[in-house]
Amino acid sequence: MSTTDTPTSGGGGGASVRWGVTDAAVGILLAAACSLGWAWVTRTVVLDEWLQVLGAYLAVWVPLVIVLCIADVARGRRSFAADFGLRFRPIDLLWGIGLGLVARGLVTVLELGWTGRTSLDGGVLALPTGFAFWFGIVLAPVLIGPIIEETFYRGLVLRAVERRTGGRAVVAASVAVVVSALVFGLAHLAQGAALSPTAAAVTFAGAFVFGLAAGALAASTRRLAGPIIAHMVFNGMLVVAILT
Known part of the structure; x- marks a missing residue:
């Protein structure tokens, strides 16, 4: 992660940015399809708990990372800092x-x-053990997930919608923040849908509220470090509550 506000061109020099809403849509659809596919696999094949947990996360993350890399290398400036704002102050x-x-x-x-x-x-009756615990409860939601998801939703999706909207900067940024938050909320809908319609609605609303806050910060600072840290804190508080 770059530590400056000046986007670095990496190997892309002054190449123009050609990724946009289509790339974002492809990533979202691929992640949804892979997630549904993995859910089907876990319902039809007996798998170890650790493999179920690992597969559930990778089914979502791998498509997002692939789309980000292709957009950056083949259609962008070959720099996550320049393309998506992956910078820190x-x-x-x-x-x-x-x-x-x-x-x-x-x-x-x-x-x-x-x-x-x-x-x-809280209310968790039994926590997983071993790899399923450390990866599925701690590492994935608190460290890895925030980096991948913020880079995709607040880096690629938000900026793609912002450019597509055009017009006045404030209006374009506002539309982009709302759209990215809406997509982020819908992506998390399945987490609650497995329990009940009420749980699904609450999960969507919570993700949407966080998405609005993270999007506003990303749009105003033009950096992803703040939203990533916020995401870590947001999920981390839930993990602490579960463990205690």
Whole structure:
């Protein structure tokens, strides 16, 4: 991750950016198809718990990473900093922690008003063990997931919609923030859909609220470090609640 605000061209020199909404749509559809395919596999084949957990995450992440790499290398400037804003400044740490805490607080209030309880209440009867625990409960949602998902949703999707919208900068950025948050919420819908329609609605609303906050930060700073840190804090608080 670059530590400056000046986009580096990498090996792409001054090449123009040709990736856009189509690339974002391909990534979203591929991730959805792979996720549904893996869900079918786990319902029809007996697999070890660790493999089920690993496959569930990779089914979503691999298509997103592939689309990001193709967009960057073949259709962009060959620099994740220049193409998607994957850059860091020390102030991003403060913005990220603050936003993550505020977003989790807003979602907690939303959950309380909707269901009378929150995801921070715990309620997990049995946690997985071994690799399924460390990867599925800690590493994936707190470290790896935020980097991949923010780079895709707030890097590629948001910027693609922003460029496609055009017009006044503020209007284009606002539309892009809302659209990226909506897509982010829909992508997480299946997590709650497996439990109940209410859980699905709450999961979507929570992801949408966080997506709006992360998108606004990404659009205003033109960097992804803040949203990534916010995502880590947002998920990390839930993981701490589960473990305690």
